[in-house]
Amino acid sequence: MHRVAYRNGVRISLEPSKLVGKGGEAYIYDIGGGEVAKIFKEPDDPDFELDPIQQKYAAERIAVHQTKLKDFPFAKLPPRVVVPTGLLTDVNGRKIFGYTMEFLRGVEPLFSFTDRDFREMGGIDCNMMLEAFADLHPTVKQIHDADVVIADFNSLNALKQGSFVRIVDADSMQYGKYLSRLFTANYVDPRLCDPKMTSPILLKPHDKLSDWYAFTTILFETLLFVRPWGGIYNPKDHAKKVKQDVRPLRGISVFNAEVTYPKPATPLKVLPDDLLDFFFRTYEKGFRGEFPAKFLEIRFGKCPKCGLEHAKSACPNCSTASIVTHKVTQIRGSVRADFAFQTRGLVIFASVQNGELKYIYHENGKFIREDGSVALEGDLDSNMRYRLQGKKTVLAKNGRMVVLEAGKVIENVPVDSYGNLPLIDANSKHWYWSSGGILYRNEAIGPEIVGSVLEGQTLFWVGENFGFGFYRAGSLTRAFVFDADRSGINDTVKISPVKGQLIDSTCVFTGSKAWFMTTEKIGSKIMNRVQVINSDGGIEASAEAEMGDGSWLGKIRGKLPVSNFVLSATDQGMVRAEIVSGRIVQTKEFPDTEPYLDENSFLLSSSGGVFVIRKHEIVKLSIR
Numbered sequence: 001m002h003r004v005a006y007r008n009g010v011r012i013s014l015e016p017s018k019l020v021g022k023g024g025e026a027y028i029y030d031i032g033g034g035e036v037a038k039i040f041k042e043p044d045d046p047d048f049e050l051d052p053i054q055q056k057y058a059a060e061r062i063a064v065h066q067t068k069l070k071d072f073p074f075a076k077l078p079p080r081v082v083v084p085t086g087l088l089t090d091v092n093g094r095k096i097f098g099y100t101m102e103f104l105r106g107v108e109p110l111f112s113f114t115d116r117d118f119r120e121m122g123g124i125d126c127n128m129m130l131e132a133f134a135d136l137h138p139t140v141k142q143i144h145d146a147d148v149v150i151a152d153f154n155s156l157n158a159l160k161q162g163s164f165v166r167i168v169d170a171d172s173m174q175y176g177k178y179l180s181r182l183f184t185a186n187y188v189d190p191r192l193c194d195p196k197m198t199s200p201i202l203l204k205p206h207d208k209l210s211d212w213y214a215f216t217t218i219l220f221e222t223l224l225f226v227r228p229w230g231g232i233y234n235p236k237d238h239a240k241k242v243k244q245d246v247r248p249l250r251g252i253s254v255f256n257a258e259v260t261y262p263k264p265a266t267p268l269k270v271l272p273d274d275l276l277d278f279f280f281r282t283y284e285k286g287f288r289g290e291f292p293a294k295f296l297e298i299r300f301g302k303c304p305k306c307g308l309e310h311a312k313s314a315c316p317n318c319s320t321a322s323i324v325t326h327k328v329t330q331i332r333g334s335v336r337a338d339f340a341f342q343t344r345g346l347v348i349f350a351s352v353q354n355g356e357l358k359y360i361y362h363e364n365g366k367f368i369r370e371d372g373s374v375a376l377e378g379d380l381d382s383n384m385r386y387r388l389q390g391k392k393t394v395l396a397k398n399g400r401m402v403v404l405e406a407g408k409v410i411e412n413v414p415v416d417s418y419g420n421l422p423l424i425d426a427n428s429k430h431w432y433w434s435s436g437g438i439l440y441r442n443e444a445i446g447p448e449i450v451g452s453v454l455e456g457q458t459l460f461w462v463g464e465n466f467g468f469g470f471y472r473a474g475s476l477t478r479a480f481v482f483d484a485d486r487s488g489i490n491d492t493v494k495i496s497p498v499k500g501q502l503i504d505s506t507c508v509f510t511g512s513k514a515w516f517m518t519t520e521k522i523g524s525k526i527m528n529r530v531q532v533i534n535s536d537g538g539i540e541a542s543a544e545a546e547m548g549d550g551s552w553l554g555k556i557r558g559k560l561p562v563s564n565f566v567l568s569a570t571d572q573g574m575v576r577a578e579i580v581s582g583r584i585v586q587t588k589e590f591p592d593t594e595p596y597l598d599e600n601s602f603l604l605s606s607s608g609g610v611f612v613i614r615k616h617e618i619v620k621l622s623i624r
Helices: 053-071 110-114 116-124 126-145 206-226 243-252 272-283 294-296 591-596
Strands: 004-007 010-013 019-022 027-034 035-040 086-090 096-104 158-161 164-167 329-332 335-342 348-352 355-364 368-369 375-379 383-387 394-397 399-404 407-412 423-428 431-435 438-443 445-452 458-462 466-473 476-483 490-493 501-509 513-520 525-534 539-546 561-563 565-570 573-580 584-590 601-605 609-613 617-623
Touching: 004 096, 010 539, 027 431, 035 053, 053 096, 086 423, 110 116, 110 158, 110 206, 110 466, 116 348, 126 164, 206 272, 243 438, 272 294, 294 355, 329 591, 335 355, 335 591, 348 383, 348 525, 348 601, 348 609, 348 617, 355 383, 383 423, 394 431, 394 573, 399 431, 407 431, 423 458, 431 458, 431 591, 445 476, 458 501, 501 561, 539 573, 539 584, 539 617, 561 601, 565 601, 584 591
Parallel strands: none
Antiparallel strands: 004 010, 004 086, 019 027, 027 035, 035 096, 086 096, 158 164, 329 335, 335 617, 348 355, 355 368, 368 375, 383 394, 394 399, 399 407, 423 431, 431 438, 438 445, 458 466, 466 476, 476 490, 501 513, 513 525, 525 539, 561 565, 565 573, 573 584, 601 609, 609 617
16 A cells, blocks of 8 residues: 655655545545545455456556546536645656545535435435436536546435535546446446346447436435335245346336335335336336436425325325234234334434333424433434433533433533544443544543544444444454443454445444444445454345345344344245354344234334334334
């Protein structure tokens, strides 16, 4: 890895502690002055170890950039595109390592806004997102007017900043002889892919129509919380059954009558007929064209009866979607469902501490605890992080953590952030935070130092008995465990490194195990991975799956580990996956739980059963 680079002969230091981003092809360093340095990965980068194909691509990419970055018409691109402000070279100015560009702050990839939980936690409705896409639309047109194609256009390189959208990775765009071979499987145009393959593989060059296909696809999943090729394909003729990855190549979308539409997704019928028809023709009939800007002028309303967001003259779903507040107990087969809590608002966070269910929900402009007490008043905010510690409510946002008890602030301290995420957590005994590269926990006499971490680069989580965390410095991924009640960090944990772009991560605990899960963009795919780590730092098992594949690992959040297995919520019901000889395999299904959960549900332990946390209700399931 490069430790220094030169811009016009001026030395620029590339400190590992200043790493602020990492993708599949490059590292991003904060170099001060409102700029970052994007440094391309060399063929010998540890992320490409034992991968000769990626090593070859890295060498070819760097060779092309030696002329492409000089020839590319960056000056003709619209201001929403983040373009190079200077080239970074070796000391002689001969070899280009990368380039400098504007340091974007307060941004969030459009990928985040395709997640229902993220949107609802922030009170971000469809109208706000349509405004962002209305800003993005002319940017795409202006890029095309410069005879440039975005090429690998996806929801991770389009970043929402306020009400407008910035586009990054300009060096990967396509211009003249500089064709791009990069693509993201969820957004690549199937008409450009090899139809004989078992997953989308780019065969023909990207073009302007493929950019509009990607634009359409990002908008589709933003409005409906499902990919066009999502859901489960269950044809009556089993001979027609194909793997999920093949469906884009066969044109089998969520519009297909034999595809089971995901339960957490917004129903198709909320869209106006003409927009719905445009989506149908795009995914079922192979139509391509510029996305009609008139559809971005559509405005959604919210049904006062059932709360459904829709763009119809009358609510298409209120007779079935209203929140039923009189549900108490239901029996279905071997499952008993007791409805512990229901709200017309939104359940924000929940945990079980000392056998008791703790939760906070938002309703009528108030954040309310499980005992009915008001923790605070205000609007939902996607930048706020929530945790509970007994009767105390822990909140963090914009570099500050506040602890509330009985409506009063008992703690107010600065905290580090990883991007926009404040670094805090809590269990039944303590709350924890990182500040200035030091990990703390609270004690009766004041803050206690747990240990030193890498400021702004460390993510951590805490269970009842121990905690787990990790950070990345350049190509190095370092993980650690720590006792929940004592000082000291064991940083000898040997997890598999995060090689691609880290999109999301979480960790859930039993008394002796941490189930650490990540979502990463690796090559053209977005993958979910899990590693099981014991309290001594040993790795016991691992598994991976493609995000959204319908399996127990299709989503990484909401899981409940119990001893040597983990329970996961799927649209088909709860499933159990167990550790078997270092692997994690699904071993049991609980189909009678299907009516009471979906893949977005969170599971928590309860005496004699499982709590299912949904956005408007909490249900206790007992299996007889």
